[in-house]
Amino acid sequence: MALRITVIGTGYLGATHAAAMAELGFEVLGLDVVPEKIEMLSSGRVPMYEPGLEELLRKHVAGIEGSTGRLRFTTSWEEVGAFGDVHFVCVNTPQKHGEYACDMSYVDSAFESLAPQLTRPALVVGKSTVPVGSAVRLAARLAELAPVGPDAELAWNPEFLREGFAVKDTLHPDRIVVGVESERSEKVLREVYAVPVAEGSPFVVTDFPTAELVKTSANSFLATKISFINAMAEVCEAADGDVAKLAEAIGHDERIGSKFLRAGIGFGGGCLPKDIRAFMARAGELGADQALTFLREVDSINMRRRGHMVELAREAVGGETFLGKRVAVLGATFKPDSDDVRDSPALNVAGQIHLQGGQVTVYDPKGMDNARRLFPTLGYAESALDAVRGADVVLHLTEWREFRELDPAALGEAAAHRIILDGRNALDSTLWREAGWTFRAMGRPRA
Numbered sequence: 001m002a003l004r005i006t007v008i009g010t011g012y013l014g015a016t017h018a019a020a021m022a023e024l025g026f027e028v029l030g031l032d033v034v035p036e037k038i039e040m041l042s043s044g045r046v047p048m049y050e051p052g053l054e055e056l057l058r059k060h061v062a063g064i065e066g067s068t069g070r071l072r073f074t075t076s077w078e079e080v081g082a083f084g085d086v087h088f089v090c091v092n093t094p095q096k097h098g099e100y101a102c103d104m105s106y107v108d109s110a111f112e113s114l115a116p117q118l119t120r121p122a123l124v125v126g127k128s129t130v131p132v133g134s135a136v137r138l139a140a141r142l143a144e145l146a147p148v149g150p151d152a153e154l155a156w157n158p159e160f161l162r163e164g165f166a167v168k169d170t171l172h173p174d175r176i177v178v179g180v181e182s183e184r185s186e187k188v189l190r191e192v193y194a195v196p197v198a199e200g201s202p203f204v205v206t207d208f209p210t211a212e213l214v215k216t217s218a219n220s221f222l223a224t225k226i227s228f229i230n231a232m233a234e235v236c237e238a239a240d241g242d243v244a245k246l247a248e249a250i251g252h253d254e255r256i257g258s259k260f261l262r263a264g265i266g267f268g269g270g271c272l273p274k275d276i277r278a279f280m281a282r283a284g285e286l287g288a289d290q291a292l293t294f295l296r297e298v299d300s301i302n303m304r305r306r307g308h309m310v311e312l313a314r315e316a317v318g319g320e321t322f323l324g325k326r327v328a329v330l331g332a333t334f335k336p337d338s339d340d341v342r343d344s345p346a347l348n349v350a351g352q353i354h355l356q357g358g359q360v361t362v363y364d365p366k367g368m369d370n371a372r373r374l375f376p377t378l379g380y381a382e383s384a385l386d387a388v389r390g391a392d393v394v395l396h397l398t399e400w401r402e403f404r405e406l407d408p409a410a411l412g413e414a415a416a417h418r419i420i421l422d423g424r425n426a427l428d429s430t431l432w433r434e435a436g437w438t439f440r441a442m443g444r445p446r447a
């Protein structure tokens with residue numbers, strides 16, 4: 001009989017994973033402790049903006065006309081325990097308040113609730129990003145709590161999906177990494193991932209600590225690559241070089257590669273910043289902190305970019321103060337094709353300028369509700385044009401396609417001063433300059 005799958009936690013990761021598992025043909029039961037989320041998902045709606053996810057969900061959620069009916073949601077741990085052969089734990093591990101370490105309380109409480117319900121053989125699969133050593137600890141807890149004893153096993157299977165590409169990354173992952181302690185667990189996971197593996201996704205089998213480390217090291221590498229190019233941007237700014245050309249040129253070297261070399265206001269989001277910090281904290285606990293001191297530099301280069309954008313904006317409005325100046329901010333999310341504003345560089349810059357007395361007006365295609373909730377004191381507009389009306393300077397801080405398609409001439413009519421700063425190196429400078437704008441991008445000559 002086909003495996004029955006449960007997914008615990010229905011955020012970005014869990015909701016996508018649940019829908020993807022149903023797409024692969026499994027019967028799936030998703031659990032969340034927030035009843036409103038379960039209600040939404042059960043009616044085929046997704047509580048966040050993620051391209052393609054709602055369609056996939058509606059294709060499978062039971063009760064929706066024409067659906068396969070393979071996907072259901074619940075708040076009952078008992079139901080989950082009785083239903084599943086494989087339980088994916090997909091809850092989040094945010095940064096602890098005021099500390100670098102990650103907050104394991106959601107993972108821990110998921111295990112505490114799930115394990116006592118395991119009355120029949122089951123594989124529990126951790127997907128959350130956790131400090132190395134967590135899986136060993138959680139396996140011991142599972143053994144203590146599961147009524148079925150050693151027939152409840154643990155595996156660790158980190159997730160590498162990117163927001164904005166979550167569906168594609170889940171159905172066609174670059175690789176599948178599984179940390180296992182038995183052949184039985186490996187066999188079950190090979191069955192779960194048979195389709196993506198047959199379609200070419202490499203399947204890497206390893207132990208618990210390595211599986212945990214693959215995730216944090218991959219994210220550390222990506223963060224380092226971005227901070228490297230942003231460090232080059234700082235040097236280019238000092239030497240009047242062009243970081244975009246530099247990135248293009250070094251990216252032709254296949255050993256370096258051209259991806260993740262876009263200089264700008266740096267990385268944000270719910271993953272990269274907190275993952276490198278948690279990694280440093282964990283390495284410290286293990287006595288290996290020296291190995292990761294470079295990540296401190298990666299983090300500070302990244303934070304410096306935000307401050308630098310504020311300085312460029314101040315210079316653009318006269319150099320002294322933001323008082324009485326109107327600043328239009330295009331973009332609020334941490335990256336395009338997402339409504340996620342967690343640790344968003346764009347909102348951080350907007351917030352800093354606001355605190356320094358500037359009149360900030362933000363517009364974002366999808367992130368307005370979340371931005372309003374997080375920064376209620378900023379000004380908001382319903383369109384890019386409205387945000388730019390009367391502005392002394394325009395800041396382009398999240399590279400949505402909508403912003404690349406703006407008409408610089410029309411915006412020029414609305415702005416008080418035609419000055420635009422491109423914090424993402426994504427706009428066509430020629431177009432803007434031809435329309436009479438002073439255009440400045442980070443790490444590039446003033447021209």
Ligand code: UDX
Pocket residue numbers: 159160161162163164219222226259260261262263264265266267268269270271272334335
């Ligand atoms: C990241 C990892 O890519 C993913 O594998 C992991 O599972 C979760 O963390 P995500 O947070 O969705 O995914 O965003 P990502 O696309 O990696 O971008 C992160 C940040 O880096 C964004 O703020 C983006 O704007 C910035 N970035 C990215 C740059 O500043 N320059 C680049 O060249 C690329």
